[in-house]
Amino acid sequence: MTFGYHDRVLRVDLTSRSARSEGVDERTWRTFVGGAGYGAKVLLEETTAQTDPLGPDNPLVFALGPYQAGAAPGNAKWSVVAKSPLTGTYADSAAGARWGVGLKKAGYDALIVKGASKTPVYILIDDERVEIKDAAGIWGLDSYETVQAVKDRESDGSLSVVSIGPAGENLVRIACIIADGHSFAGRAGLGAVMGSKGLKAIAVKGSRSVEVYDSAALKESSKKRFSEILKAVRENGFREHGTPNLCITAEAFGDMPIKYWTGDVWPEGAARIGAPNYTKVLNAKPLPCANCPVGCHRNIEVKEGPYATSGPGPEYETLGMLGSNLLIDDPEAIALANDVCNRLGLDTISAGACVGLAMECQELGYLSEEKSGLDLSWGNADSAISLLKDIGNKRGFGAIFADGALAASRLIHPEAERLVAHVKGLDLPAHDARACWSLGINYATCTRGACHMRGVTEDVEMGGFFIPEIGVTKDWSVFFSPEHKAELAVKLQDYCAFLNSLVICAFMVDGGELSMTSLLDMFNSITGWGWTVDDVMKAGARITNAQRLVNLMDGHGRHTDTIPYKMTVPAKEGFRAGQAPVPIDMYLDEYYGLRGWDRSGRPTAECLRDLGLSEYARVVSGAPVRRAGACTG
Amino acid sequence: MHGVKAVMKVNVRCFGSLAEKIGSTVTASLEEGATLRDLLLSLGADPEGISVLVLNGRQVTVEAALQDGDNVMLVPPVIGGYL
Numbered sequence: 001m002t003f004g005y006h007d008r009v010l011r012v013d014l015t016s017r018s019a020r021s022e023g024v025d026e027r028t029w030r031t032f033v034g035g036a037g038y039g040a041k042v043l044l045e046e047t048t049a050q051t052d053p054l055g056p057d058n059p060l061v062f063a064l065g066p067y068q069a070g071a072a073p074g075n076a077k078w079s080v081v082a083k084s085p086l087t088g089t090y091a092d093s094a095a096g097a098r099w100g101v102g103l104k105k106a107g108y109d110a111l112i113v114k115g116a117s118k119t120p121v122y123i124l125i126d127d128e129r130v131e132i133k134d135a136a137g138i139w140g141l142d143s144y145e146t147v148q149a150v151k152d153r154e155s156d157g158s159l160s161v162v163s164i165g166p167a168g169e170n171l172v173r174i175a176c177i178i179a180d181g182h183s184f185a186g187r188a189g190l191g192a193v194m195g196s197k198g199l200k201a202i203a204v205k206g207s208r209s210v211e212v213y214d215s216a217a218l219k220e221s222s223k224k225r226f227s228e229i230l231k232a233v234r235e236n237g238f239r240e241h242g243t244p245n246l247c248i249t250a251e252a253f254g255d256m257p258i259k260y261w262t263g264d265v266w267p268e269g270a271a272r273i274g275a276p277n278y279t280k281v282l283n284a285k286p287l288p289c290a291n292c293p294v295g296c297h298r299n300i301e302v303k304e305g306p307y308a309t310s311g312p313g314p315e316y317e318t319l320g321m322l323g324s325n326l327l328i329d330d331p332e333a334i335a336l337a338n339d340v341c342n343r344l345g346l347d348t349i350s351a352g353a354c355v356g357l358a359m360e361c362q363e364l365g366y367l368s369e370e371k372s373g374l375d376l377s378w379g380n381a382d383s384a385i386s387l388l389k390d391i392g393n394k395r396g397f398g399a400i401f402a403d404g405a406l407a408a409s410r411l412i413h414p415e416a417e418r419l420v421a422h423v424k425g426l427d428l429p430a431h432d433a434r435a436c437w438s439l440g441i442n443y444a445t446c447t448r449g450a451c452h453m454r455g456v457t458e459d460v461e462m463g464g465f466f467i468p469e470i471g472v473t474k475d476w477s478v479f480f481s482p483e484h485k486a487e488l489a490v491k492l493q494d495y496c497a498f499l500n501s502l503v504i505c506a507f508m509v510d511g512g513e514l515s516m517t518s519l520l521d522m523f524n525s526i527t528g529w530g531w532t533v534d535d536v537m538k539a540g541a542r543i544t545n546a547q548r549l550v551n552l553m554d555g556h557g558r559h560t561d562t563i564p565y566k567m568t569v570p571a572k573e574g575f576r577a578g579q580a581p582v583p584i585d586m587y588l589d590e591y592y593g594l595r596g597w598d599r600s601g602r603p604t605a606e607c608l609r610d611l612g613l614s615e616y617a618r619v620v621s622g623a624p625v626r627r628a629g630a631c632t633g
Numbered sequence: 634m635h636g637v638k639a640v641m642k643v644n645v646r647c648f649g650s651l652a653e654k655i656g657s658t659v660t661a662s663l664e665e666g667a668t669l670r671d672l673l674l675s676l677g678a679d680p681e682g683i684s685v686l687v688l689n690g691r692q693v694t695v696e697a698a699l700q701d702g703d704n705v706m707l708v709p710p711v712i713g714g715y716l
């Protein structure tokens with residue numbers, strides 16, 4: 001028995017409509033920890049370059065970690081891992097609410113869904129009881145309605161439910177997975193993977209506890225850390241304003257996307273859509289996941305007017321991608337656009353990229369109003385909302401975005417592809433790599449494509465997040481300098497890989513100021529492993545490398561470790577005026593060197609041996625990975 | 634005017650929680666030769682609690698000397714977006 005784990009995962013095959021649990025040994029957990037790490041192991045062992053992300057063989061892995069044992073702050077997070085239909089390779093995304101804790105209580109460390117049902121279904125997991133149930137009458141509902149419909153069908157309001165909306169059902173490759181109607185595993189189109197399996201929802205509850213190494217110590221430190229984090233977020237405004245608190249500062253640093261990355265400054269717009277105006281206009285209040293002292297999610301209400309809406313409000317990313325990115329400065333309009341995406345189950349980041357691309361194409365004459373049927377002038381909120389509805393429902397002109405912005409660009413105009421801001425097919429989030437140069441190398445090498453949360457290096461540069469235990473201090477908060485950027489990306493990618501495998505919400509450490517030492521203390525109380533900072537960083541490096549191996553298997557490498565052209569164009573005004581980041585190739589050599597990879601971006605045999613990943617070395621040589629023992633049942 | 638130090642004015646833009654405490658834009662009057670540390674103390678802000686100090690578009694430390702008409706950005710710790 002491994003402290004902090006049930007040592008078993010649940011496998012569901014929707015083709016044969018069967019389920020069984022499978023044992024997992026301590027060695028696996030010590031190697032991959034759980035969450036995103038465990039998902040990478042499954043992908044390495046059970047997929048090939050030929051695995052179709054929307055085919056039945058793509059494993060959809062919902063994975064937890066040791067942190068879900070007990071009630072430590074930020075433990076509501078869970079990871080979902082699969083081959084992405086947007087990038088064609090490894091992707092993980094994370095959400096919270098109550099679902100992960102619910103699955104752990106049901107007695108599992110992960111749920112692996114394979115196969116595909118011919119008719120729509122949902123899965124019910126209640127301790128030993130695992131049922132695959134008919135979703136007729138639920139298929140077609142929006143993501144919020146689905147949660148209630150499943151609870152009603154089961155006559156059980158205590159269930160926690162993940163669902164997809166119509167976008168996932170329609171296999172729109174930017175579809176997300178939604179937990180309890182308010183927390184979103186947004187990126188990389190994993191909602192479409194769920195849709196491809198005919199899986200509308202997964203409802204969980206349970207009554208099983210997990211044994212931890214030192215329960216008294218864990219309880220005491222959890223309580224203490226909860227209070228410390230709460231104090232920190234009350235002082236820094238995070239609790240009161242959530243992520244919208246960042247808008248004004250991000251814009252001032254040139255970090256916010258403006259006019260699909262072609263604008264430089266927009267202070268008056270940022271002041272309108274960001275906090276404190278956001279909090280006032282949208283009547284915003286914290287909407288925390290379980291066991292969360294931060295409560296970054298917002299619950300908002302617009303009582304009347306054309307954009308009347310209520311429920312989960314836009315986060316910073318959404319304000320960026322559906323706001324400043326489109327020059328929409330009305331927080332109420334953005335709130336409704338966000339609600340449309342949430343209900344349809346669209347990733348607001350990639351959805352904003354699609355609308356931004358459409359608007360830019362119209363401006364450049366690549367796309368006529370006649371073709372789109374919309375006036376896609378910058379700032380036209382009604383057209384943006386209309387287009388979002390059509391993208392999610394895969395209808396009319398919106399259907400052109402069904403495979404994401406990059407694929408759509410090729411259908412719109414021969415010159416449009418160069419406008420798309422993406423890495424490996426994943427649209428850039430709302431942070432500009434020209435402002436925070438570490439983002440360039442982080443975006444280029446992040447294993448799921450352009451991602452700010454699998455590194456959060458921008459928060460170090462903007463002076464909000466330091467990890468002295470690994471030498472990331474205030475001295476590294478320097479703009480427009482190439483120094484330390486590659487090293488910062490390596491360290492933070494590895495730490496975040498550990499966090500996403502633990503699984504803990506990154507806002508406990510970034511924003512909540514939970515130190516690595518305190519986190520390690522709780523981790524060791526759970527597992528009893530006595531891990532040190534070095535052990536954590538080595539586990540993080542191992543997980544990152546495992547994910548990279550999946551990328552390599554799928555044909556990625558140095559040639560796709562790039563940043564979009566727009567990220568190389570200096571600003572004409574504002575904080576980053578005249579500044580152009582150092583060419584990404586210069587960072588790549590340094591980054592690969594720090595990782596022990598060769599010049600083509602492949603881990604060397606020595607690197608894999610050091611990390612305990614030698615059994616996967618065949619991926620690097622191009623040979624197929626062992627599938628023996630891989631379970632398809 | 635022997636013995637009386639000249640006064641200079643500095644334009645200050647504050648962000649995040651600091652903007653709520655001090656105001657998003659302020660004009661501060663300081664004695665000639667003052668540094669950013671003096672400015673922060675005069676505004677009631679903790680000089681060690683500011684993450685990023687920008688003087689006329691360039692990142693500086695609290696020891697940077699100020700001049701009349703300077704533009705200053707004061708940024709407390711901020712966090713990134715999330716999804």
Ligand code: SF4
Binds near residue numbers: 097293
């Ligand atoms: S900080 Fe936000 S995402 Fe993280 S657990 Fe709390 S409410 Fe959920």
